[in-house]
Amino acid sequence: MPAFLTLLSHWRRHPGQLATLILGLALATALWSGVQAINEEARQSYARAAATLGANGYERLEAPGGGPVRREDYIALRRAGWLVSPVIRGRMDIGGESWRVMGVEPLTAPPDTLPRTNERGEVDPSAFLTGAGQAFVADGTEIDPDRRISLEFIPHPDVAPGLILTDIAVAERMLGQSDPTFLILLPDQPAGLPDLASVTDLVRVQAESGEDLSRLTDSFHLNLTAFGFLSFAVGLFIVHATIGLAFEQRRPVFRTLRAIGLPLSRLITALVVEVTLIALLAGAIGVMLGYLVAAALLPDVAGTLRSLYGAEIAGALAFRPLWAGVGLGIALVGAWLSAAQALWKVARMPLLAAAQPRAWAMASARSMRGQAVAGAALLAVSLATAVFGTGLVMGFLCLGALLLGAALLLPGALSLALRGIAARLHGPLAEWVIADTRQQLPGLSLALMALLLALAANIGVSTMVGSFRLTFLGWLDQRLVSELYVTAADNDEAAEIRAFLAPMTDATLPIAQTETRVEGRPVSVYGIVDHATYRDHWPLLETIPDVWERLSQGAVVLVNEQMARGKGLSLGDPVRLAPDLSLPVGGVYSDYGNPTGQAIVSLDLLERHFAPIDQSRTAVRIDPEQRQTVIAAIEAAFDLPEGAVVDQESVKRASIRVFEQTFRVTGALNILTLGVAGFALLASLMTLSTMRLPQVAPLWALGETRARLARIEVVKTLALVVLTWGVALPVGLALAWVLLAVVNVEAFGWRLPMQVFPRDWLWLLSLSMFSSTLAAGYPALGLLRTPPSQLLKVFSNER
């Protein structure tokens, strides 16, 4: 115990160092566990979606070309003895939020599609079926019903987030649909039933599984995890540096303790206990901070997952002991990993070596060479995986090898650069500055590596997002050409609107759409008329000659990039859209932000092969100046609900909002990682400053003022930061390339052209220099305030 207390006394005398260590580990843990909390929340939501109440867990019957199931089919099946139950499913906006509505028929539906609410564990039919009706929502859901809906909303733990589960008649009213979306095929059917195909042409569809959603969103979560891990790695640089310094500073104490009789095994045990206690404290703080980070980011993540994948995630974060435990565990493992090298050094430390504080982390030229060789090998691995590897895991391996390799090469690269600068500088002070900077380099290298990682990640991700943004905006301009978009209540009203608008517009283009399945996967099929709007603007990535003519003739199909990549389709490959419709691919178009497959055929073909189809929406081409006049005319002539007529700008704004939301999370993690790296630099400079006096005092004694020496300290740090930025730039651009060409293609199904943004790089450089000036300024101020008596001690034996 005395030995342990003696070790702990170091922290009492160096509270700043302890705070740095705890904060570094806490920040690393916070970012990691924050991301894990988000992922865990999403996983729980998927699991709940898989096991939730509702009709998703059953085999079902759907109309062959998509669309609603005819009531006659339902009646025919029931008459034939098949146990089926109708379900209506759709989406609606309530209080500005989009909700999934599912209506089930409680008397014929399987018992576990609805919650058990009465004492016998069943739905109370009178309450569910009569009066205003009941609807079940997820626990903790706050729903703000508008005046169109008068329902009693009952929270229930088994209902998935974002779902309103109610009686089919209520859902009919809410969604304005009369026919079922599909029929549940009950699992236990009576014996001796006639063959299903002889009764109906409805298609049997396997039960939906939460695993599909989980698989679909895996890549997104992997992206987040990669970011969390990067932040954690940056944080570990701080911890490693701080622990290493604390051990190095106490090296004489370790020797003294051993000399006065403390066995090595007990010293090591005490140090491990010390690191463990600190890690537990920092881990607990980190988990709490992580919870706050996750709570702040979760709404954006939920929005992203909803808009990208249609996955519903609860917007509120639940505290889960599992990730809290994992967070503490990762803090412990991180601290032990960071301390392993220092403990190894202590274990091998000769008892009789001169008991003088060795400058911390004065890495030998040999270890720097070893690092450089390892770095070069990792860069080779990164290059090899970029050229030969496929798949998301290879993409991340490529990223990891690139970042780590560059980080390991950094000290050697900086040393070479300083040597190059030294050859061009003359004068004793300049020579001293360069020599001193090189001597300081090993002590700062870990912090500079952390900064390199953060800068490269920042450049890489901002290049990716910037490229995406420019491409997306250009794509929106191509896709959203029509000046107005009108949504009618049904196809008939839409036809009336088109007839009404014909005299006052350049063109009215029906947006005809239906849902189908291609090779078991859902695909949206659109039918278009032959018009210059499409010919001149549609964003085709690949095309055959005369594609629009051939499309209007019904000879080819256009598919979106996701569908082409997902199914490995090339131009000319046949696509079977319906049992009696197979067409060759005539073109591939970009379709950013859409997670599912999409195909375009001629309207005529769509109407012939798919029935019924939804043609309730219309794109209107007019003189932009006439926009408001036409909107007023439509609203005067038809009783359309709010939001039924939208102009191009509104649609673009909504699309851009979804886009911005998608990358807000990565942007936030990016900034946090840069913040952690800045803190790493500050921590290293602060701790190194305590060991700087012997280097600086001789210069002061030779006639340099403390103010000038302090300025030199700041300039030296800035020079190292600028050089690090210079290394981070190509690394960040390589990172962006891997993200765009490998990771995004695997994660989202589309590839983007890479664009560069030099102004952003300069902004990042300015930001880094500003934060480094602050980081270097504080220790420099300390030097400026160091009294001469303190500097004089360097020359005496009293230090």
Next chain:
Amino acid sequence: MLSVTDLTKTYPSTEGPVDVLRAVSLAVNGGESVALTGESGSGKSTLLHLIGGLDRPDSGEIRLMGQEISALGDAARARLRRDRVGLVFQQFNLVPSLTVAQNIALQARLAGRVDTRWIADLTERLGLAGLGARYPEQLSGGQQQRVAIGRTLANRPALILADEPTGNLDEETGDAVLSLMLGLAQTTGAALIMATHSQRLAQRFSRRIHVRRGRLEAA
């Protein structure tokens, strides 16, 4: 109390192995004070390190209070140092994050033999009374060496090994520190072996041994 027989120690160097100690034999009784003098590199410190169990000899035998220590493992030698040996270094080797009082009590606490009355008495006699709450960096060199001596004697060791303890001190302070060590060693009945360059200080010891090229010569 201490017997050293045919002790040899060789260190590797760039110019080949260097024989630091060559068949050294020595016996020291309880309460005896022995000064080891000799030039730098003659082997004085190495002999102290081997006797203190800080290092192992290549051959030979060291018996402390009847126990052969050169064959002991790291943990057993650490226990021996903790319980029976007191070490005083030229560099003081205090724990900078502990106060003067905590530094003085450190070894006794490690050994589980804290005698608060003795420590208070020792602190008084070392002239450190009133400085107990200070940290080493707030003391002069002489005061720091007195703290180191206090740490050694607080545990009432049977053998005190001092390696140039006055090397960093001025003559007057050095004299005072040595007087304290000799007086306190006599009080506790401990044997004292001290390495020093100073013939003047060596004169104050009951026995003087000159170390030359790894061999002992009576001075």
